[in-house]
Amino acid sequence: MTTPGERHLKGEREFVALGASQEASLGRRVFAYGRGCTLVDVDGREYVDLAAGTMTQSLGHSHPEVVEAVAAQVGALTNVHDNPTPQRLDAARALARLLPEHLGAMGFFTTGTEVVEAALRVAHASAESGRTRIAALRRGFHGKTRGARAAVQWDIGTEPPGPTLLGYPAYCYRCPFELTYPACDMLCARLTVKQTIARPDVAALLAEPIQGAAGVIVPPREYWEVVGKACAEHGVLLIADEVLTGGGRTGEFLASQHYGLAPDLVTLAKGLGSGHPVAVLAGRPDLLTEATWGSVGGYSSTFGGGPVGLTAATATLTVLHRDDLVTKVRELGLLLADELSAVADHPLVGEVRGLGLLHAVELAGPGRAPNPTAVDRVFRRALDMGVRVMPGGSVLRIAPPFLIEPDELVDAVRRLGRAIDQVYREDAS
Ligand SMILES: Cc1ncc(COP(=O)(O)O)c(C=O)c1O
Structure with missing residues (x-):
């Protein structure tokens, strides 16, 4: 039995030009809707969106005040x-x-x-x-x-x-x-x-x-x-x-x-x-x-x-x-940096860096060799664990909505950490 997502992807292959982003072509998720920091795909799976759309959803998905204002404007x-x-x-x-x-x-x-x-x-x-x-x-x-x-x-x-x-x-x-x-x-x-x-x-x-x-x-x-x-x-x-x-x-x-x-x-x-x-x-x-x-x-x-x-x-x-969200970004940014510091010494991680709610985890092999293959795999593994980040070359970027709850941020970053470790262990074994 194929899933609604698989049927959709097959349909798109007939019509849609190639050249999608790294995250879209690797992830192959068909998103149905988003609320706050959560995305839901057509198969009913949920994801914490640590990419905030494409760093567009500072207030998360479908913020009620934005939706209301836009709906009124569309009608006017x-x-x-x-x-x-x-x-x-x-x-x-x-x-x-x-x-x-x-x-x-x-x-x-x-x-x-x-x-x-x-x-x-x-x-x-x-x-x-x-x-x-x-x-x-x-x-x-x-x-x-x-x-x-x-x-x-x-x-x-x-x-x-x-x-x-x-x-x-x-x-x-x-x-x-x-x-x-x-x-x-x-x-x-x-x-x-x-x-x-x-x-x-x-x-x-x-x-x-x-x-x-x-x-x-x-x-x-x-x-x-x-x-x-x-x-x-x-x-x-x-x-x-x-x-x-x-x-x-x-x-x-x-x-x-x-x-x-x-x-x-x-x-x-x-x-x-x-x-x-x-x-x-x-x-x-x-x-x-x-x-x-x-x-x-x-x-x-x-x-x-x-x-x-x-x-x-x-x-x-x-x-x-x-709501003085820029101050909130600074505070959440410190929390994000702190959580990410737990993966900074992982053997698959070259460097963790960032400011505010814009961070990157660069994956590297011996001698700092860029490791884009590991990025692809970690990205997909994290998606399977319900966390969406933004892959690019040998870097995973993390840029959540500003309204993410601290607990949700911590939990999602820990899941990302487990994804990194799983990919590393698969290669090591
Ligand atoms: C710094 C910067 N400039 C320009 C662009 C292009 O923007 P757009 O994709 O909206 O055309 C991007 C897109 O990621 C960007 O990051």
Whole structure:
């Protein structure tokens, strides 16, 4: 007897294009609904969602206040191009309350990639003549369209990497110079300055303050002190891509705030709208002018700034602000780090790292050899145990909703620990 899930997967194979994410193609779960931190599949199995959708569900799945607001908006108005709406002003005000003051202007979009593209257009349009190039960091991720993809060095499809100048992230666990912090004197930051920011042809540095897709690379504070200061000194715009980290995920509304960074432009998406497509480019008001979009209407798009997505964002940000969830993220983050420290010395684990409710467990073999095969197996084993995390290369990422109960978090992380141990023991026996 086949299960409803198996019948569904067979049906999808007939129609749906290949190219799904690592977690979808490995997991092969057909999710039916989500409530809070729990997902339920069509076969009735439950999972604690330590990936929060795709780090979108900061308030968990189907938060009642978001559902109610969105349902009312769907019944009232869903699209009027980019005309002014009450929903747009409400969302802007809700965001302004949480963003640093200098990021006083905002443009509204639908996806992370779209907002990164917008930031790049602003960077090019506002650059002095001769400053034609964009700098980015190795291992960064910014999206899959041409412009964003040009800043991504690793393989995410058939196109070759673009012409972006690449600096070095502070990936201390795999330091390309085989140095150790702090004795390294932040060579990665200094080379990034020398090889990218200090060049006279660079318009902007596009970078994640904490690299997410790369496996949660949390730089030491000095890294951004050196790089941020150099951007200001050399007149290079700093675009903080906070599509993944923005919205409170790391224990500040923006990850930039951990480093005292004042980026000129910030991109936000995943955590803003409880899973609805809404993205924001926030920036210095003098940068987000009609001139930088090229022409009147230069930043509008069919769905960008739609009232339903913006309503979801306002509802999400209102709860985040009212219930001081960013403080809660910091507290739960300490608990998560503490629980994960129990697996840090496991022979299959290379390193555990993270900040707030964004952590990673990197699996490695002898000599720190990356171990993506073990990641695939642990990911599947954890799913079988009712815990969903996010696999990527040799890293498992853990990013639960902010409303997870401490007991539930502890229990799920312990189950993940058992999954790691089981996979290890199978290989050892
Ligand atoms: C830092 C960063 N920028 C951009 C993107 C692209 O966002 P989207 O998938 O919404 O286009 C992502 C997606 O994971 C991201 O993590």
